[in-house]
Amino acid sequence: MGRANAGKTTVLQRVCNSTERPEVFDGKGNKIDGDVLQGTLNRGIHNIEQELVFRSNPGFVFHDSCGFEAGSTRQFDEMRKFVVEHGTMGRVNERIHAIWFCIPMTDYHRTVTVAEQKFFNECNTGHVPVIVLLTKVEVLNLPAFEGLLGQGLALDEAKERVAEKQGELLEKWLAHIKHELGKCKFPPKGYVSLQKMHQESAECSALIQCTADVLNEEGLQGLLVSTEQSGIALCVQYAVHR
Known part of the structure; x- marks a missing residue:
């Protein structure tokens, strides 16, 4: 879930x-034609029931919820209905396991909007944990650099300290998000x-680790770690820990 872009x-x-x-499938396992799918996306139509599967790792099945952040009550209600129904399915392959x-x-100047507050106050996901992902963190590099220059630092010194300053900005906004969402009725279980x-070399071990940590079934934790095929170190860590 999340905003556009x-x-x-x-x-x-x-x-x-x-x-x-x-690749995109309907809820019954039928593949959806790419041209048909693109046509619906161009019209702003998204169906959370559709399953997104990558051929490189079909062990993961994703669902994309779009639109309710724009204020559509109907799309928000459809998303909530889907989460409630699929969060309690008996069969493991029909359930959603994390959000x-x-x-x-x-x-970053509007990290917690009415849309986020509405979701975390009104959408009870039950046993399905929600993790907040702060994406595109690298964009904080520019305000960090500009802030250092604004303090009177020379160009070379600002370049040397920009990574440290970016980390400080990230901590600041993360603390703000945690504070705001922590006041909600159904706050998230984790942050990454x-x-x-x-970049193709980017890796998501922190995301998989956090997701495994907040899953409430040990069997699901092991299944997640083993399905994330590239995280060999994470598999070893999880096996040793257990």
């Missing part, structure tokens, strides 16, 4: 170690910051 698809590509677009809620740092997901 929050980098959701890019994160999923990194998780599945892919650069391709996902990744993306907040892009491109909008991601940056440079557009």
Whole structure:
């Protein structure tokens, strides 16, 4: 879940170690024609029931919820109905197991809007944990650099300290988000910051680790870690821990 241009698809590509677009299926396993799908997306139509699967790792099945952040009550209600129904399915392959809620740092001045407050106050996900993903963290590099120059630092010194300053800005906004969402009725279970997901070398072990930590079933934790094929170190860590 998340706003438009929050980098959701890019994160999923990194998780599945892919650069391709996902294949899309309806809720009954039938593949949806790409031209038909693109036509609906161009008209702003999104169906949370549709399943997104990457050929590089079909063990993951994703659902994309779009639109309710724009204020559509109907789309919000459809999303909530889907979460409630699929969060309690008896069969493990019919259930949703975790929700990744993306907040892009491109909008760092408006990280928690009415849309986020509405979701975390009105959507009881039950046993399905919600993790907030701070995406596109690298954009904080520019305000960090400008802030250092504004303090009177020379160009070379500002370049040397920009990474440290960027980290301080990230901590500031993360603390703000945690404070605001922590006041909500159904706050998230975890937070992960991601940056440079557009680079093929980017890795998502922190996201997988956090997701495994907040899952409430040990069997699901092991299944998640083993499905994330590229995280060998994470598999070893999880096996030793257990």
